[in-house]
Amino acid sequence: MRxxxxxxxxxxxxxxxxxxxxxxxxxxxxxAEAEAEARAVARSRPGEDEYTAVALNIAALATGAxxxxxxxxxxxxxxxxxxxxxxxxxxxxTLKLRSDRAQQMVSLDRYAESEAECAAVAEAAGRGxxxxxxxxxxxxxxxxxxxxxxxxxxxxxxxxxxxxxxAHAAQDRAALVLRLGLARSLNGQARHDEALAVAESAGELxxxxxxxxxxxxxGAVELALGNALxxxxxxxxxxxxxxxxxxxxxxxxxxxxxxTVEAATLLEQIDGTPS
Numbered sequence: 001m002r003x004x005x006x007x008x009x010x011x012x013x014x015x016x017x018x019x020x021x022x023x024x025x026x027x028x029x030x031x032a033e034a035e036a037e038a039r040a041v042a043r044s045r046p047g048e049d050e051y052t053a054v055a056l057n058i059a060a061l062a063t064g065a066x067x068x069x070x071x072x073x074x075x076x077x078x079x080x081x082x083x084x085x086x087x088x089x090x091x092x093x094t095l096k097l098r099s100d101r102a103q104q105m106v107s108l109d110r111y112a113e114s115e116a117e118c119a120a121v122a123e124a125a126g127r128g129x130x131x132x133x134x135x136x137x138x139x140x141x142x143x144x145x146x147x148x149x150x151x152x153x154x155x156x157x158x159x160x161x162x163x164x165x166x167a168h169a170a171q172d173r174a175a176l177v178l179r180l181g182l183a184r185s186l187n188g189q190a191r192h193d194e195a196l197a198v199a200e201s202a203g204e205l206x207x208x209x210x211x212x213x214x215x216x217x218x219g220a221v222e223l224a225l226g227n228a229l230x231x232x233x234x235x236x237x238x239x240x241x242x243x244x245x246x247x248x249x250x251x252x253x254x255x256x257x258x259x260t261v262e263a264a265t266l267l268e269q270i271d272g273t274p275s
């Protein structure tokens with residue numbers, strides 16, 4: 001997660017500020033506490049300033065992480081005019097907020113809207129310069145990949161994921177989620193050997209990330225591995241991976257988060273019980 005203040009990175013400017021505690025709670029995976037703290041900060045501000053914007057951003061992220069995806073979109077809707085007023089419509093921060101909002105839409109089955117918004121943000125970021133815009137372009141293209149996969153358009157998703165990975169040299173969280181999107185697209189095309197290899201490389205990258213960067217992707221690697229193993233007929237191995245993913249997601253995000261639901265549904269499928 002990245003927060004900025006007028007071009008300054010969060011780790012350079014957020015310590016000791018009104019949003020420092022909410023940020024720390026979010027990065028520790030304490031999402032309900034982070035949401036409560038961030039909303040309290042937003043309510044306490046005398047006007048719409050940068051701390052209001054960051055607090056609303058944290059609240060939206062933490063709400064989505066708890067599986068309350070409709071509430072997360074509503075919070076992004078509240079935050080968007082604040083960001084536009086403070087930073088402008090084409091600023092990195094405003095575009096990043098739009099990208100995050102669009103990715104929550106997938107969890108609400110608003111696939112076409114998410115696809116269009118992620119494509120628009122990726123295009124806008126591509127016209128910008130600097131590492132922040134490059135990061136944003138990768139994040140938006142990851143959302144596009146997810147939306148395409150959700151619509152069963154796996155070949156298109158694969159193309160976008162590979163192009164984005166080729167353009168993104170850093171071995172960071174953006175590379176991780178793009179690899180997971182690529183694995184999902186390959187599983188969707190029944191290319192399970194390839195999906196397994198990509199998921200295993202994603203696992204290596206996940207384990208190499210700092211602990212504070214791993215929480216949002218809890219269970220994602222295990223779920224990708226489980227899908228690939230199931231496609232290869234390795235049902236026992238698949239069930240173990242998916243059960244690990246489900247337990248981790250349930251503990252981190254709760255029962256309503258899209259990844260927890262996906263893992264639970266796949267477990268039912270493996271066990272032969274009705275959905």
